[in-house]
Amino acid sequence: ETGVTQTPRHLVMGMTNKKSLKCEQHLGHNAMYWYKQSAKKPLELMFVYNFKEQTENNSVPSRFSPECPNSSHLFLHLHTLQPEDSALYLCASSQVGPDAPQHFGDGTRLSIL
Amino acid sequence: GIQVEQSPPDLILQEGANSTLRCNFSDSVNNLQWFHQNPWGQLINLFYIPSGTKQNGRLSATTVATERYSLLYISSSQTTDSGVYFCAVVGSGGSYIPTFGRGTSLIVHP
Numbered sequence: 590e591t592g593v594t595q596t597p598r599h600l601v602m603g604m605t606n607k608k609s610l611k612c613e614q615h616l617g618h619n620a621m622y623w624y625k626q627s628a629k630k631p632l633e634l635m636f637v638y639n640f641k642e643q644t645e646n647n648s649v650p651s652r653f654s655p656e657c658p659n660s661s662h663l664f665l666h667l668h669t670l671q672p673e674d675s676a677l678y679l680c681a682s683s684q685v686g687p688d689a690p691q692h693f694g695d696g697t698r699l700s701i702l
Numbered sequence: 703g704i705q706v707e708q709s710p711p712d713l714i715l716q717e718g719a720n721s722t723l724r725c726n727f728s729d730s731v732n733n734l735q736w737f738h739q740n741p742w743g744q745l746i747n748l749f750y751i752p753s754g755t756k757q758n759g760r761l762s763a764t765t766v767a768t769e770r771y772s773l774l775y776i777s778s779s780q781t782t783d784s785g786v787y788f789c790a791v792v793g794s795g796g797s798y799i800p801t802f803g804r805g806t807s808l809i810v811h812p
Contacts (some may be wrong), residue, residue, distance in 0.1 A: 591761055598738040620797075620798065622751055626743070631788075631802055631803070631804045631805055632753070632788070632802045633801070675788065677743045679743075679745065681745075683798070685798055686798055687732035687733055687792050687794065687798050688732045688733050688752065688792070688798070689733065689798060690733065690735050690747065690750040691735065691747075691790070692747065693737075693744075693747075695742075695743070695744045696743045696744065696745075698743065
């Protein structure tokens with residue numbers, strides 16, 4: 590899938606580390622999303638940004654901190670994570686509108702030691 | 703909110719077989735997408751199909767919005783079709799945020 594780029598693709602970190610996931614979209618979209626997908630489970634919506642404003646926080650623990658400096662970039666800052674936070678983190682973007690399809694990045698596979 | 707149910711949850715096929723995956727939704731929709739998640743976790747857009755029928759090679763999809771379901775057809779399946787197929791809908795209640803089904807896990811054996 591082109592147009593939405595996530596870095597890094599893989600990340601291994603200890604519980605006391607601080608790291609950030611990055612997402613960049615080149616599609617001219619104005620909404621961006623973070624999803625978490627644990628092994629063998631469906632996608633869980635974490636955060637939604639609409640024109641840089643956070644419009645959805647799906648009861649996500651404060652150890653996950655999103656940042657959206659502009660409509661093209663989205664970050665997920667991680668600190669003092671737990672082993673159960675190991676998962677695939679997916680970023681998506683779309684236009685704001687009920688009939689706008691989503692486009693996904695390739696994801697960051699995160700492992701917490 | 704809108705409910706999305708996919709069936710079957712799991713499907714195992716021999717290469718060359720055909721299959722039909724179903725997505726039922728509980729309310730009228732403005733947007734429906736089918737995605738394929740490959741074994742590496744990448745989510746690939748297959749179809750954007752809030753209504754009607756579309757075809758792309760061996761894959762086709764039909765959404766009957768008035769009856770609140772969509773079908774994804776896979777013909778002459780190949781091992782590369784393995785993965786999880788997700789249906790995602792946006793209800794007509796004003797939101798733009800999709801609701802995902804739990805997916806159908808497909809394994810195609812050679």
